[in-house]
Amino acid sequence: MTRSQEFTQGARDMLPMLLGAIPFGIIFGSLAGSAGLSTWQALGMSLLVFAGSAQFIALSLLGAGAGLTVLLLTTLVVNLRHALYSASLQPFVRHLPKRWRVPLAFWLTDEAYAVVVHRYADSDPLADASPNKHWYFLGAALAMYLNWQLCTLVGVLFGQSVPNLEAWGLDFAMLATFIGIVVPMLRNRPQVAAALVASAVALACHALPYKLGLMAAAFSGIVVGVLLERRNERLIEEHS
Amino acid sequence: MMDNWLLILGMLAITFATRYSLFAFPDLRFPPLVRQGLHYVPTAVLSAIVVPGMLLPDGEHWALRLDNAYLLAGLAAIAIAALTRNLLATIGGGFLCFFLLRWALGQLPL
Known part of the structure; x- marks a missing residue:
């Protein structure tokens, strides 16, 4: 595919994620004021940080009067998963020049990671x-970024007068997309086991902050997954 | 009174640092064990988001019930994905199931 075809396809594949993020962006924008952020700070946080979960947690900690150190440490913990995404995609972007790797990393959200x-x-x-x-990657990332900025803006400007979007359950779009991505990946036993174990642990640990x-x-x-794959390899070696 | 802009810049630095952490080392080649492990990152992470999203839609309370559209439509989406291996069909079919269920259960703000 050509560059522009790739770019458009990336943006198009993000559409369900954009839909799912709309309520959260608007809610963030509408709640930011009551947590003590000015209009520009709310927009600035979405523009510069661009991390939904961390932004929401920052609002609740700010509202509770937490200090800067606590807020930044929490941001670090919440965002640790991004290092995993960074490692996972590194083999595919390592050939790119820095002027590509820096912006792509800046835009590396959960949603962009899944699609990319x-x-x-x-x-x-x-x-x-x-x-x-x-x-x-760029098309997908930019679509998510612009959508997040627009939704924050709508939330900041119109706040509580926006109809209750949360009640529509648009966040299911993200789940359906993740399902469509992960199920075809379950091609062998180690992958299935990895999925089952990750699900079980996520359920057991859902109360962890x-x-x-x-x-x-x-x-x-x-x-x-790795243990099972290694065991399979050993079994094959022993049989041959 | 804490300076909110300082907070925003700090969050920018930390978030970018985690996202750029491995992109920063283009010459780094992972050892075989790590490479093997990375093959399981998408499966493990996405499963760990999807399954709690179906069973605890609000993130806090178990909803192992027949009026939980996230669970039922999620199962339908898994079935569609397993049968068709088609992303668009999974999203479209799953979303259709979800809204029909929510509508039938009177859970839409109409």
Whole structure:
């Protein structure tokens, strides 16, 4: 695919995620004022930080009167999962110059990660050797970014007068997309086991704050997947 | 009174640092064990988001009930994904199921 085709496809594949993020962006914008952020600070946080979960947690901590150190440490813990995404995508972007890697990293959200890893890792590199996949990444990332800014703006400007979007359950769009991405990845037993273990640990740890349950779940799934894969390899070696 | 702009810049630095952490080392080649582990990141992370999203839609309370559209439509989406392996069909079919269920259960703000 050409650059512009990749870019457009990336943006288009993000559409369900955009829909799912709309209520959250608007709610963030409408709540920011009561947590003590000015209009410009609310917009500035979305523009400069661009991390939904961390932004919401910052609002609740600000509202509770937490100090700067607590807020920044919490941001770090909440965002640890991004380092995992960074490692996961590094083999696919390592050939790019810094002027690409820096902005792509800045825009690396959960949603962009899911869609982009699907493009990179789930396509057969021989059948689909497009050299322009980073344009897909850029299209997906920019779509999410612009959508988040617009929704924050709507929330800041219109706040409580926006109809109750949350009640529509648009966040299901993200779940459906993640399901459509993850199910075809379950091609062998280690992958299935990783999915089951990660799910179980995520459920067991759902009460942990700051996405720590997600981190525990991710690492458990990864460890089980690798262990099973290694055991399979050993069994094959012993049989041959 | 804390300076909110300082907070925003600090959050920018920390968030960017986590996202750029491995992109910053283009020459780094992961050892085989790590590479093997990275193959399971998408599966593990996405499962860990999806399954609690279906069973605890509000993030706090278990909803193992037949009036939980997140659970039922999520199961439908999993079935569609397993049968078709088609992303668009999964999203479209799952979303359709979700809204029909919410409508039938009177959970839409209409």
